[in-house]
Amino acid sequence: MTTIRVALDPPYDVVVGPGALAEVGRLVADRRRVVIVSQAAIADRYAEAVRAGIAAPNDVLLMGDGEQFKSLTTVEELCRGFARVGLLRGDVVIALGGGVVGDTAGFAAAVYHRGVAVVQVPTTLLAMVDAAIGGKTAVNLPEGKNLVGAFHQPIAVVADTDTLASLESREYRSGLGEVAKYALMYDVVADPTGLVDILRTGTTAVLDRDPALLGDVVARCAGIKADVVAADPYERTGVRATLNLGHTLAHALEIAFEHRLTHGEAVAIGLVYAGALAGGCERVGMDVVDRFQAVPASLGLPVAVPDAEAVTAGSLLELMRRDKKASGGLTFVLPGRDGLELVEDPPTAALRYAFESVGITDGGWT
């Protein structure tokens, strides 16, 4: 079991490893009452293991499965459930599930009684390495994703890598897109995490979901996320924006393909694009451009747009300009000799090279 400290005020721990569900009870031992929020299929498998360690009275509230249940309606249902079981401000909510449960239960905990404690217990790879750490909670409106939310840091995060065994293979692979991102984040300056090497030498074990190796991989990714969050808790200084490596094109692809590509698949293609764009801008050499392709490829992720004729570079550029983090121009997180930096409006030739590197060659966009 590995414990990573998120150095905020107050700090909290991320506990990672096989069997970590047994740790949840210890982390809520001082609470009078506990509510576990989950989805039916996840609760069936894992709620008992969590409840077994909890001494206080506890209940399980279920929410729907799917992005459409990340809604204010669900938040109301959860808050009414909290009220029915008599949850008070000093008590605790446990969010047991993927990013949908974590974001929704986290937001309900942020607003119920003006804020009750939440423990994030992520059960997808994406939530373990990303969504559960950092305190961003939100639900969707018909007008857009994550439009209503709050920063609400958890009091602890517990990532049990045994739970990944039951994840559908496409969901697991999608999480690997974020793992590839972490591996490449610090690759240019140095590789203090060693993730690139672990992924290279342990590819088969990672793809086979070896819980012990996954404990190490998740802990390293969580460590990077924890450091970035501690440096920029409210996304104000630009440090946290580095987590968007590969995401500018990824968000555009998700919209263009109406979510037929998973987030992680889109991020993988976005990483190849970001590496090539950095190469085209002469920020890095071909070795880095190649690595930005090789790491996602080794994890079985797509490295080119699957149905490239269905989109044009022009339409993707338009979507990237509209990205909520782009403020009107084109903004990318790109590797360079001093590490990751925000780069605005790169030259046309570099964009063309980057599009071609992911199989988009229509050319009619200058």
Ligand SMILES: NC(=O)c1ccc[n+]([C@@H]2O[C@H](COP(=O)([O-])OP(=O)(O)OC[C@H]3O[C@@H](n4cnc5c(N)ncnc54)[C@H](O)[C@@H]3O)[C@@H](O)[C@H]2O)c1
């Ligand atoms: N708050 C943040 O910082 C942040 C960061 C990234 C993503 N997100 C959000 O996370 C959400 C996506 O999260 P996700 O990819 O975890 O999807 P998800 O929560 O929808 O989970 C995917 C599917 O896997 C199932 N599942 C979860 N754990 C399982 C397990 N161990 N075994 C079997 N099935 C399991 C779920 O029931 C669901 O059907 C999006 O809404 C996104 O906006 C938030």
